Amino acid sequence: MAPIASIEWFRVLPRWLFVKITDSEDRVGWGEATLEGHTEAVEGALRGFRSRFLGHEADDVERLWQDVWRKSFYRGGPVFMSALSGLDIALWDLKARKLGVPVWQLLGGKVREKVRVYAWVGGDRPGDVVAQAEVRKGQGFRAVKMNACEGVGWLDSPGVVEGCVERVKGVKGLGMDVGVDFHGRLHRPMAKQLAKALEPHGPLFIEEPLLSEHPEPIQLLSQLITIPIALGERLYSRWDFKPFLANSSVDIIQPDIAHCGGISELKRIAAMAEAYDVALAPHCPLGPIALAACLQIAACTANHTIQEMSVGMHYNVAAGEYDVGSYVKNPEGFAVREGFVDVLTGPGLGIEVNEELVRKVAETTEPWELMGFVGEDGGLQEW
Template sequence: MKIVRIETFHVPPRWLFVRVEADNGQLGWGEASLEGHAEAVDGALEALRDRFVGADPRRIEDIWQIGYRGGFYRGGPVLMSAISGMDQALWDLKGKHYGVPAWELLGGYVRDKVRAYAWIGGDRPDDIAEAAQKRRAQGFSAVKMNATSEMGYIGAPQFDDVIERVHAAKSAGLDVGVDFHGRLHRPMAKQLARALEPLGLLFIEEPLLSENPEAFSAFAALVSTPIAMGERLYSRWDFKRFFESGVIDIIQPDLSHAGGLTECRKIAAMAESYDIAVAPHCPLGPLALASCLQLAASSPNVVIQEMSLGIHYNEGHDLLSFCQNPDVLTPNAGYLAIPTGPGLGVEIDEAKVRAAHETRHRWRNPIWRHTDGSVAEW
């Protein structure tokens, strides 16, 4: 079997799908979405086409190694997202070729379902009480929200509104994770963490940017709330220093950014040896989520799964818009079932994808500024 075609599709609202076709007609789909940089990842996939058209798609590990190590420059969000989309598509193709789910090829499943959580509140969190009630009505038992909008390095702490929003969500009977989104710098992050400590949060996510690993130890000493991070780490080598530091409780690799199913399975296994939980980052599309569920099926330390159903980014098209079998990714009583179909278990409506690509998206995140005009973290 040989790869004969590797195609990419810019699918709204902000996704990049990868389609791999073999000479026997077998297909695999993956997702290389890197929010705001689809064009750059598409360019990186040009190099992978040169490498892998003509390769045996069943040799997933070998293809991964060449994709990562076959050039002098490696790592980072663009190159690793390209590898991720290709890798997901290969697992999808191989599973379909043998008629089994990807998790069967990874050693079999360790669970029947995984707990899911949904987003509420948007980039500048508001209407939390109403949104929390809606998620509760959908069957979710856990949600995540942004802690704040833009914040400077210092200032008079005004965290009452943050605490009020958390209380509003918890009053709906939900467990709540709070995402700092890397928006806070060390002085304010410490104060907000202290303010949130009594609230019994599910986790605090990305309280500091991952490029400041030395600050995590000091931050961790201030709170007993579990600390989650990792959506801006792109390989097991990026995660290694955080495992060794002993201050991270939950890692959040993104299967469309961190090397696909192949690499994230290895990252999860490394985390298991440090007694660290895994909660994959996934505010993306159906193929990314389906890949996450293959990881959840085969990795014992996956504890909860993010999903993008109905989030504020999904304008015009939602998580299930391009699925022919949407029930596979539809939560039930706050859980997502492990897919049992071959490959990633999701059937993509190819005609609809091709039509959407005709008016390809150019999604960009907003640029925020402080009151003094300087650029703020988004």
């Protein structure tokens, strides 16, 4: 028996929240509970959960998950589930390290040798987007994702639609696949127009064409277009995903491992989606711990199709450049080759966290504040 002896968390730049669990024999596991704009709330939830974990057997990952869920009358939602995610990921890391195997080995073994990945490109002008896509191509990516637009009104200019189409055409001209993230910024009248305009140009998917709080128009949109519809970063449990699977309104689900209950719940969500012939493409514009956890799921999950990963230009935390490899001693494990990342084979999550650097950066890191958009009329719009 090796009960949990301590639970710590570290707020680090640029906007990540890491969790460390240590057992009574000084074995360690790392998790990530990043929830952008709500760091202090998640820290409060971790503080509340800590007393429920300390002293309990670290190997009993499922029991601890169920204890938090079943004994919480008020449960679910982004803050609660992000805190649980960080703890769950850390427990899986600790257990697999103890046994000297990757987490995917404990989840049934791998079904693939490498994982298809994509990266983000920003910018509003077609030339800017294409230039960034060219950089990503040079980094080894063969697929990217871009914003459909910035803030958009309920009924906006046709130029919004035309600009998005031109950016998609530019990236496709590089021989790359491109996903288009509506980010829930569009409302029903504009979402229908943009989706139909994009259809002839074959995007890989459209993401959050409408906010997931509007399931009825999402279902309607799915019947109007052939482009795969993806969503799920703002759904936090298998019960949240259930109605979208049941009404066949989504083709790709994008749960975030740092928001949806960790490795345990993401694996359950993926299995439920497979029964509906829906693909898995986890959301992850986050840190290295969340990405490593996603790659463990990718290795052992049949309906996994592609993985988002956050990239910058360098692995240089000291210079203020926060790539996905920041805070990791072995960032080469995230190397992208011809659009793929190799399955991680090291014990646990397959990464070695630079704890000294994490503690140093955490000493002075303040909470990250969410951004927002204001329209020309001064009205607030979705981020």
